[in-house]
């Protein structure tokens with residue numbers, strides 16, 4: 111607790127309420143010091159991500175990010191941790207109004223990749239930060255174009271394990287780069303934490319870094 115106490119008092123500290131290794135990596139890329147604020151065994155964080163029938167992708171990703179943030183702030187209070195800004199994010203892939211979250215299994219990943227194959231889809235990442243009663247959020251909306259994928263390519267990609275834990279069953283930062291013909295928007299937003307928008311939010315709540 112002493113370590114946290116000394117760090118939270120400095121303005122360059124926040125809680126990252128995410129179990130995504132990519133989000134941690136991206137926050138470290140900015141040089142922002144943080145502690146993880148992860149759900150306990152009593153919290154069903156996956157339940158927050160249920161899609162409402164007919165919900166538009168942008169509305170979905172903003173709503174889920176808000177739910178994640180509310181749960182994280184309650185967690186902070188419940189655990190009696192020293193106050194500091196809390197950052198959450200959610201990434202979803204959309205083709206038209208179809209929403210692609212993290213694949214359930216290899217079959218689900220194959221379905222997603224075959225549907226995304228040869229098309230341009232959106233990657234939407236919402237990010238939100240709360241400090242005391244102040245809350246700010248932002249949305250990153252990018253487009254990613256896949257080359258046409260053969261069933262063998264899809265099988266090979268899935269066998270490599272990359273789709274696990276990734277919205278849309280792919281990782282722009284991984285070997286999927288070999289079949290991404292074009293991106294428009296935010297590379298870091300596609301990966302899971304749009305760093306331009308995140309930096310803007312952190313400045314709004316007085317978090318400084320570097």
Ligand SMILES: Cc1cn([C@H]2C[C@H](O)[C@@H](COP(=O)(O)OP(=O)(O)OP(=O)(O)O)O2)c(=O)[nH]c1=O
Nearest residue numbers: 128129130200201276277280281282300301302
């Ligand atoms: C599209 C894409 C997603 N992703 C990842 C980022 C996220 O970790 C994941 C989207 O799932 P999310 O539900 O947004 O996040 P998460 O469950 O991994 O973590 P948490 O909810 O605790 O914050 O997909 C990539 O790593 N690369 C990509 O190219």
